[in-house]
Amino acid sequence: MSKALDVIPHSLQKHAQSAVLHGLLKLPRPLLRRIAGAPVRLDGQELALEVQALLRLQALTGQERMAAETPEGARAGMLRGLEVTRGAEISGVHVSKRSVRTRSGELDARLYRPEGLTEPGSLLVFYHGGGWVVGDLETHDELCRFLAKYADLRVLSVDYRLAPEHAFPAAAEDAVDAYQHVLDNAADLGSSPDSIAVGGDSAGGNLAAVVAQHAVANGLKSPVLQFLLYPAVDASTRRRSRELFGNGFLLTDGDMDWFMDMYQPDVSERADPRLSVLLNEELEGLAPTVLITAGFDPLRDEGEEYARRLSAAGVPVISRRFPDLIHGFANLLGASTRLREAMFETVGQLRAGLALHSE
Incomplete structure (x- = not known):
């Protein structure tokens, strides 16, 4: 064959x-x-x-x-x-090429806008997953189209630098710089500095959390929402979910070691809060958070621990586990009815989180 x-x-x-x-x-x-x-x-x-x-x-x-x-x-x-x-192309979304300025130079980006959305409104700055090593604008095109169309908001997907060519903290720096660029150019992107959310899946969720923490620590305009899909938030320890689901459920234990060795090969530096955001002791005042986890995901327990710590610090949190799903399910939404159902519910959580800002 x-x-x-x-x-x-x-x-x-x-x-x-x-x-x-x-x-x-x-x-x-x-x-x-x-x-x-x-x-x-x-x-x-x-x-x-x-x-x-x-x-x-x-x-x-x-x-x-x-x-x-x-x-x-x-x-x-x-x-x-x-x-x-991937399923059939999601229609009704206008996609345009953009770029964002960072300390390392210009980064490619894509702006997704629902065709019926003409007035200024919320903008989600989205950082793709892939262990800081893989993934790009194309791998997350379907997901960004889905979020833009069904959450009825603009999405700016940022193509940050990847490891090992650009190891830690390159991706974190790019994420922060991209957010600053969006704040400075919000009107050109169809939004305002008061309506910018940050989000991402897996490693991208990590970068979105880094941005939210950086904004508070450095006196920047805080994002109105963190939208974190099964984020990686603690590279310093192994939790029970990694032992339970480290093989056979798409993201493996070996994958996680491989990605981390590429992104931050120095084990002694993996507790840096720009990587292990869960270890940051100053979580008060962070942006309201929607945090999604999957039951059969090695990252499940650290994501849910981060949700608990945020809530304990007084941060409004919407935390939802899909107990029957795996890491990466948002990127597989075109494959099956169950995955699309989960993503429609996730979009509902996103809309609910943004509604907290508008109240």
Whole structure:
């Protein structure tokens, strides 16, 4: 079969793989269960059937890990995988190329605007996930379109520098500088400095939290909201969820070590609050927070601990765990009905968080 595929153009291979994947995930549940295998139950949770089937299919195609022999290989692998799981293009969103000024130079960005939204309004500065090593504007295009359309707000996706070419704190510096650029140019982006939120998934959630903490510590206009999707918030210790879900659920224990070794190879420096934001002792006054976790995610426990610490510091927090899902589910929203349902609920949480600001 592999030799036969070698003569098929790569674009057609991806189209065929995508069609097969989406077709299989739409099978009746009894048939899908036969593909997925026996239900997976851990820590009082049961993995969603569609997600279990997706993981099974990825394992059959050798896409069980995010890491690779080289950063370039991992980046290409992430893009290939998302091209297969991606659904039909989300319509009704205008996308334009932008750039943001940082101390390291100009960074590429994309501005997403719902076509019916013409008046100035809220803007979400979005930092993509990928362990600070992989991911870019393209890998998170579907997610940003979804957020813009269904949360009815503008989204500016920022393409920050990646490790190991640019190790810690390069990504954190880019995130902070991008936020400052948005504050300075809010009107040009269809917003105002009083209506800027920050958000991201995984490593991007870490960067959004870094920005929120930096703003308070340095007297900048604070974002109106932190929107954190299963964020990485503590690189200094291993929690129970990493032991429970470190293998077989997309993001592996080995992946996490690989990413961290690329981003901050000096173990003695991993408690730096610009990386381990959970360890910052000054959390009072931070922006209201929407923090989303997944039950079968190695990062689950640290994300939920951060939500508890924020709440204890008096920060308004909306914390929601999807007990049947895995790390990275927001990037797989086009693959199945269950994942889209979860993302519609997540958008509802985002809208609720922004409503706190408008009251």
